[in-house]
Amino acid sequence: MSRSTEFGALAGNYGALDDCVLEHFDECFTGWGEARLAKEFDRTLEKVRHPFLHMNIYLKGLRVQRWGVLFTSRGCNKTCHFCQTPRFYRKPYQLPIDELERVVWQYKQEGVGQVIVLDENFGHFDDAATEVIDLLHYYGLKWNPLTRVETLHRNYDSWMERGLCGASIGAESLNQDSLDGAKKGNDSNQTRQVLGWMKRDRILSQVFYIIGFEEDTEASIRDNILELKEYRVDSPQIQILTPYPKTILYKNIEDNYGILDHDLSKYDSTNLVWRHPNISPESMAKLLRWSNDQLFDINSSFSTFKKIAFRSLAGLVTPGGSATRSPLWAGNIDLGR
Ligand code: SF4
Incomplete structure (x- = not known):
């Protein structure tokens, strides 16, 4: 799922760029992605650096854990119809391992609970991903990537052995049918398998999920959400299919169904802005609320709590481990903040 807009803006003015990007900058990247932002911030590309970025977990206003954020590559080689990333970055590229080591070493010194790897598609560059994983493993850091289903499916066991x-x-x-229509390239059976493994192995799961593909009906969405609920996802992110400008989806929808609302402030994945063949905007809004009510329930909170407790206990008995450094997650637990 594309988070290029938010994370591109977050780190775009700092991210390091490799020689290949520099060499082909004019022909390939002028006006695109972080290269454009670097220009706007009046930095030379050679000097842009990966920042130390953090996420924090709070308990009643007190910070109880800090995570480090790492970007190891930019862009994505896939062309999912709903996604802006291919348009935003065009070609994917890696960030230099030396620059990443500087950041990883800092996170090690800080004792972060985990390193969140926020590439659009971690593992796309096989060899580079292995180098990054070796680095994280060498420093004894736990890590948690944003990746594709088939990549996680292919690497699950080896990544688990190395700190996933x-x-x-x-x-x-x-x-x-919806996945195929959107050219997502996912096999829904692999998705089910991966979600089952993550539940079995008690590791934290965040799942991006879209409702309102053209094939969807109210009944099919309810059936799929109830199935997703069985996997006790710790951080489900349900979004309404939105035709973001410049995507293939936008053109498809404009040609075949029609855009209902051109106000871009509504394009935040919580509004149905196009004429869906089976579902009205009001019904879609209700379905989104219903989906979140189903997925953020007491059972999912309890499941997350058990995962954290299990991992903390495992940290106690693991040589070199730590009970307090197991990744915490409170997104689906009411802490009374
Ligand atoms: S895999 Fe698809 S949705 Fe994810 S970043 Fe790449 S193009 Fe976008």
Whole structure:
């Protein structure tokens, strides 16, 4: 799932760029992605650096854990119809391992609970991903990448052996027709398998899921959400299919169904802005609320709590481990903040 807008803006003015990017900058990247932002911030590309970025977990206003954020590559080689990333970055590229080591070493010194790897598609560059994983493993850091279902499926066992403690995946749908229509390239059976493994192994799961593909009906969405609920996802992110400008989806929808609302402030994945063949905007809004009510329930909170407790206890008995450094997650637990 694309988070290019938010994370691109977050780190775009700092991210390091490799020689290949520099060499082909004019022909390939002028006006695109972080290269454009670097220009706007009046920095030379050679001097841009990966920042130390953090996420924090709070308990009643007190910070109880800090996570480090790492970007190891930019862009994505896939062309999912709903996603702006291919348009935003064009070609994917890696960030230099030396620059990443500087950041990883800092996170090690800080004792972060985990390193969140926020590439659009971690593992796309096989060899580079292995180098990054070796680095994280060498420093004894747990890590949690944003990756594709098939990449996680292919690497699950070896990544688990080398510190994987959770993952964010763009499942997008459990309906194979919807996945195929969006050219997502996911196999819904692999999604089910991966979600089952993560539940079994008690590692944190974040799942991006889209409702309102053209094939969807109210009944199919309810069925799929109830199935997703069985996997006790720790951080489900349900979004309404939105035709973001410049995507292939936008053109498809404009040609075949029609855009209902051109006000871009509504394009935040919580509004149905196009004429869906089976579902009205009001019904879609209700379905989104219903989906979140189903997924953020007491059972999912309890499941997350058990995962954290299990991992903390495992940290106690693991040589070199630590009970307090197991990744915490409170997104689906009411802490009375
Ligand atoms: S895999 Fe698809 S949804 Fe994810 S970043 Fe790449 S193009 Fe976008």
